[in-house]
Every structure is written in structure tokens, then in C-alpha cells.
Amino acid sequence: MTATAPTRTEPLIHTRADFPLLGHEIDGHPIVYLDSASTSPKPQCVIDAVTRVYRDLTANVHRGVHALADEATAAYESARREIASFLNASPAEIVFTRNATEGINLVAHGLGLKPDDEIVLPALEHHANFLPWRIRARPVTIGLTEDGLPHYGDVEAALSSRTRLLALAHVSNTTGVVAPVERWVAAARSRGLPVLIDAAQSSSHLPIDVRALDCDFLVLSGHKMLGPSGIGVLYGKRERLEELDVYQTGGGMVRYHGDDRFEVQDVPLRFEAGTPNIEGAIGLAAAVDYLRSLGMEAVHEHSQELGRHLVEGLRAIRGVRIVADSAPLEDRIGLAAFGLEAPGLSEESVARLLCDRYHVLVSGGYHCAHILHHRLNLQGSVRVSTHVFNTHEEIDVVLSALEEIARW
Ligand SMILES: Cc1ncc(COP(=O)(O)O)c(C=O)c1O
Incomplete structure (x- = not known):
């Protein structure tokens, strides 16, 4: 994996305390929730x-x-x-x-x-x-x-x-x-x-x-x-x-x-x-x-930053094919989908593995966009998606997990 910046500011880190779901554990490990594009956790005020x-x-x-x-x-x-x-x-x-x-x-x-x-x-x-x-x-x-x-x-x-x-x-x-x-x-x-x-x-x-x-x-x-x-x-x-x-x-x-x-x-x-x-x-x-x-400007900036970190990290992993990789990084939010060459593993099973072994929750499959996947000749993709409470550290967790899976 490429080295990520050693220290990153996390301007929205205080929001984590607002989301009770983030305290949820799987097998005694706290979850890393990276599936907000599917549905997002709710803050206590909601x-x-x-x-x-x-x-x-x-x-x-x-x-x-x-x-x-x-x-x-x-x-x-x-x-x-x-x-x-x-x-x-x-x-x-x-x-x-x-x-x-x-x-x-x-x-x-x-x-x-x-x-x-x-x-x-x-x-x-x-x-x-x-x-x-x-x-x-x-x-x-x-x-x-x-x-x-x-x-x-x-x-x-x-x-x-x-x-x-x-x-x-x-x-x-x-x-x-x-x-x-x-x-x-x-x-x-x-x-x-x-x-x-x-x-x-x-x-x-x-x-x-x-x-x-x-x-x-x-x-x-x-x-x-x-x-x-x-x-x-x-x-x-x-x-x-x-x-x-x-x-x-x-x-x-x-x-x-x-x-x-x-x-x-x-x-x-x-x-x-x-x-x-x-x-x-x-x-x-x-x-x-x-x-x-x-502040929606701050929310947007955070989403862009996480998206940039995610895509730059994914590009450095062997066998990863990012959907719309040619798009400028500043046009992205904190979401990326990709195919991964991992022998014997479908994109859905990569997503399942991320959960079962690394406690990282993402999406795997066609994300209700069959035509896109058919045209790209992809049998589904893994999708990592962020929200206000996610941190750069969590992006590093999913990147190093994917790097391990790609090396199997
Ligand atoms: C871009 C986009 N449009 C529409 C929908 C449909 O949303 P809902 O299932 O909440 O109606 C989704 C859900 O994933 C989506 O991502």
C-alpha cells in the first residue's frame, strides 16, 4: 500500500460520538462502517x-x-x-x-x-x-x-x-x-x-x-x-x-x-x-x-478528502480496477467502487471477507447498476462509501485489508 500522510487533520472526528451505531462490535471488534451509500447510521438527535x-x-x-x-x-x-x-x-x-x-x-x-x-x-x-x-x-x-x-x-x-x-x-x-x-x-x-x-x-x-x-x-x-x-x-x-x-x-x-x-x-x-x-x-x-x-461546505470537503485518500490508495493495490478512475479527484465524493483480482473470490465474497475478517462493512455486488457493470465487463464491484463520521484511519484499515486480500 502507498504510504498515506502520517498525520491528517480530522475536522469532523467529533461527530463520531453522535452515532451510537459506531459503538457496535462484531466478535468483540468495533465495526468500521463504510457503507453509507447503502444506508447511513443515524446521529442521536435523529x-x-x-x-x-x-x-x-x-x-x-x-x-x-x-x-x-x-x-x-x-x-x-x-x-x-x-x-x-x-x-x-x-x-x-x-x-x-x-x-x-x-x-x-x-x-x-x-x-x-x-x-x-x-x-x-x-x-x-x-x-x-x-x-x-x-x-x-x-x-x-x-x-x-x-x-x-x-x-x-x-x-x-x-x-x-x-x-x-x-x-x-x-x-x-x-x-x-x-x-x-x-x-x-x-x-x-x-x-x-x-x-x-x-x-x-x-x-x-x-x-x-x-x-x-x-x-x-x-x-x-x-x-x-x-x-x-x-x-x-x-x-x-x-x-x-x-x-x-x-x-x-x-x-x-x-x-x-x-x-x-x-x-x-x-x-x-x-x-x-x-x-x-x-x-x-x-x-x-x-x-x-x-x-x-x-456546515455543508465542511461536509463536502471532508467527503472529497476521504474520496481522494481512498482512490489514491486503491490505485496502488495490484489487481484493483476502479470504476471511473479517469475522473478528476476533486469531482469525487467519499465513495469508490472497484473490481479486485483475487483468485477464487467474487466481489461479493471480498465484501463478506472484509466484514468477517476485518470488521469492515462495505457493499459488494451490482449496486442496482447492472447495465454499468455489464458494459465494463465486471461481475459486480466492491463499494466503499463514507460519511461525516469516517476517518482517514478507517480508510487505511480498508486499504490494508484489501492489499492483504489481493496478495492471497
Ligand atoms: C443514486 C441513487 N438513486 C436512487 C436510489 C434509490 O434510493 P431508495 O432505495 O432510497 O429509493 C439509490 C439507492 O441506492 C441511489 O444510490
């Missing part, structure tokens, strides 16, 4: 916010007529405002969903797509940002370089009179590379087309300002950004949301229902049929508040 709802605030929202229901509704709507402010959106543009997947399905359904309509997207997209388009319309994919980076600059050439929307991950869950979304937004603007940004991997690694990005839709998942599972957000420009057909019908999304007709609520409530994930929304607001207290 656990407390969710617990408080169960303990002190259990009441339905937007339905009840008693004092506790008023309080629950106020907390739920305050969560919406907190998340709107985090993204620089207005609260009416924030729809609570189950996750990023549901946000994308909501838009794909709401656009009323026809089989001949075209959706332009990079070929490496997560299944969540591919299949909802594919089952309704024709995906037009942007090709990949030999190491898996999309030819983002080909976007203009991919547009046609049938294009209905452009969709792309802000940060791919397999390359860890930040996409040039501004370029895609500009291409879309020149044709009056909407753009959807999948921010599932970026929302807690870099600052996001939807007004500055000028995107039409953006989705994220709470569980990947230190928040609870089962809660996500769809941001949509108000006029774009108003154009969408409703996705689900039921209680809460109608203002009037008579024998002859029904009238839907204004956005965003018309997209929140049924009792929402109240504790999830409040927990997600606590996660956002926590991230903001650290």
Missing part, C-alpha cells in the same frame, strides 16, 4: 426526534381536531419548511415520499408518458432512475467511457422532438463522481424540457441549491442522509408539480369528494395520499438540522 414523536406527539396530521393533532401537524409542516430551506426551495415545492424511488415513480407517472416518448439519461443510472422511465417510455442512454464515466457532453445530441425529460444522478452511486448537472439543465432549457436530478447520493455530501441549479425536479432519500428510512423528498418547481397527474389517491389529498366529482388539494398535499410518515419527516428534519450545524 433517534431522539423520532422517539419524541412516538412518546409525546402521536397524533395524525392534517386531519385531527384536537390539540395534539395541531402540535403534530405543526411539527410535520415545520419539517417541510426545514427541508425546503436546506434545498433553497419553498415549502409548497416539497413533497414527502417514501424514498427517492417513489419520487421518481411519482414524476414518471405524473407526466402521462406514452411508449414513444423519450427520456434521456446516462447508461449508468441506478435502477430507481431507469426502470420507472423504461416501463412507460423509451430510455435514450448516454454512453460510457471504458472505465464507466458517462459521456455527459453527448446530451445535446441525444435530444429529439420526442424527448420529454432529462434525468440524471447528481452523484452516481457506483462512480461517486459529481455530474455536470448545470450542462444538462442548460441543454434542457434550450428546448423547454424538464430535468430531474437524482440526489440520493449527493444530498448529504455537498450543498444543494435547487434555485441555483434551476432543476425542475430533485429527489432524495432520508435514510442515506443520516435520517430515518421510509421517508424521502420530491422537490418540484411549483408549476411543474401542478402539471403532474396525481400519483396515488385516498385520504388527505382531496379537498372535496362528492357523488359526481372530487377536488384535489393544492400541491404538495395532493401528492401525499394517506397518513404520511410523520416521524420520518420530523426525523429527516433533525438530520438536515444536524448536517447544517456541521
Whole structure:
């Protein structure tokens, strides 16, 4: 392994104490959690916010007529405002969903797509940002370089009179590379087309300002950004949301229902049929508040630094093939996926070995990006992904474990 800098500053090391999961042990050894791209541990403030709802605030929202229901509704709507402010959106543009997947399905359904309509997207997209388009319309994919980076600059050439929307991950869950979304937004603007940004991997690694990005839709998942599972957000420009057909019908999304007709609520409530994930929304607001207290610029810098350390270390290990290795290091977050030549071991078994022998938790497999792996001729990859609490020392632990495995 290459020598890493002997002393590195760890500006966010104090956050480790906030995450009870990091005290978890396997066979008496503390875990090294490097799987936040899959789902992230939760800080105590998020656990407390969710617990408080169960303990002190259990009441339905937007339905009840008693004092506790008023309080629950106020907390739920305050969560919406907190998340709107985090993204620089207005609260009416924030729809609570189950996750990023549901946000994308909501838009794909709401656009009323026809089989001949075209959706332009990079070929490496997560299944969540591919299949909802594919089952309704024709995906037009942007090709990949030999190491898996999309030819983002080909976007203009991919547009046609049938294009209905452009969709792309802000940060791919397999390359860890930040996409040039501004370029895609500009291409879309020149044709009056909407753009959807999948921010599932970026929302807690870099600052996001939807007004500055000028995107039409953006989705994220709470569980990947230190928040609870089962809660996500769809941001949509108000006029774009108003154009969408409703996705689900039921209680809460109608203002009037008579024998002859029904009238839907204004956005965003018309997209929140049924009792929402109240504790999830409040927990997600606590996660956002926590991230903001650290400062998103500092969070981004830490993520970039860990990504740089990881990729430089991986490059020095024999038999490692990093996905999108040609991307500039400054364009990466703290995430990298790679194939590893280890006799008799699949990428999944390397991941399992890292856990069983070294107590390092990572992902192994296709990471819901089958097409990317097929094109790279990889039978899966190992993915190491970081978050605010990870340290350079932990990166060294996984690098030396991989070096040992590669020497077997
Ligand atoms: C880039 C990206 N998009 C979408 C998703 C889907 O997220 P969820 O399963 O929370 O809906 C993921 C999950 O890994 C992802 O990494």
C-alpha cells in the first residue's frame, strides 16, 4: 500500500460520538462502517426526534381536531419548511415520499408518458432512475467511457422532438463522481424540457441549491442522509408539480369528494395520499438540522478528502480496477467502487471477507447498476462509501485489508 500522510487533520472526528451505531462490535471488534451509500447510521438527535414523536406527539396530521393533532401537524409542516430551506426551495415545492424511488415513480407517472416518448439519461443510472422511465417510455442512454464515466457532453445530441425529460444522478452511486448537472439543465432549457436530478447520493455530501441549479425536479432519500428510512423528498418547481397527474389517491389529498366529482388539494398535499410518515419527516428534519450545524461546505470537503485518500490508495493495490478512475479527484465524493483480482473470490465474497475478517462493512455486488457493470465487463464491484463520521484511519484499515486480500 502507498504510504498515506502520517498525520491528517480530522475536522469532523467529533461527530463520531453522535452515532451510537459506531459503538457496535462484531466478535468483540468495533465495526468500521463504510457503507453509507447503502444506508447511513443515524446521529442521536435523529433517534431522539423520532422517539419524541412516538412518546409525546402521536397524533395524525392534517386531519385531527384536537390539540395534539395541531402540535403534530405543526411539527410535520415545520419539517417541510426545514427541508425546503436546506434545498433553497419553498415549502409548497416539497413533497414527502417514501424514498427517492417513489419520487421518481411519482414524476414518471405524473407526466402521462406514452411508449414513444423519450427520456434521456446516462447508461449508468441506478435502477430507481431507469426502470420507472423504461416501463412507460423509451430510455435514450448516454454512453460510457471504458472505465464507466458517462459521456455527459453527448446530451445535446441525444435530444429529439420526442424527448420529454432529462434525468440524471447528481452523484452516481457506483462512480461517486459529481455530474455536470448545470450542462444538462442548460441543454434542457434550450428546448423547454424538464430535468430531474437524482440526489440520493449527493444530498448529504455537498450543498444543494435547487434555485441555483434551476432543476425542475430533485429527489432524495432520508435514510442515506443520516435520517430515518421510509421517508424521502420530491422537490418540484411549483408549476411543474401542478402539471403532474396525481400519483396515488385516498385520504388527505382531496379537498372535496362528492357523488359526481372530487377536488384535489393544492400541491404538495395532493401528492401525499394517506397518513404520511410523520416521524420520518420530523426525523429527516433533525438530520438536515444536524448536517447544517456541521456546515455543508465542511461536509463536502471532508467527503472529497476521504474520496481522494481512498482512490489514491486503491490505485496502488495490484489487481484493483476502479470504476471511473479517469475522473478528476476533486469531482469525487467519499465513495469508490472497484473490481479486485483475487483468485477464487467474487466481489461479493471480498465484501463478506472484509466484514468477517476485518470488521469492515462495505457493499459488494451490482449496486442496482447492472447495465454499468455489464458494459465494463465486471461481475459486480466492491463499494466503499463514507460519511461525516469516517476517518482517514478507517480508510487505511480498508486499504490494508484489501492489499492483504489481493496478495492471497
Ligand atoms: C443514486 C441513487 N438513486 C436512487 C436510489 C434509490 O434510493 P431508495 O432505495 O432510497 O429509493 C439509490 C439507492 O441506492 C441511489 O444510490
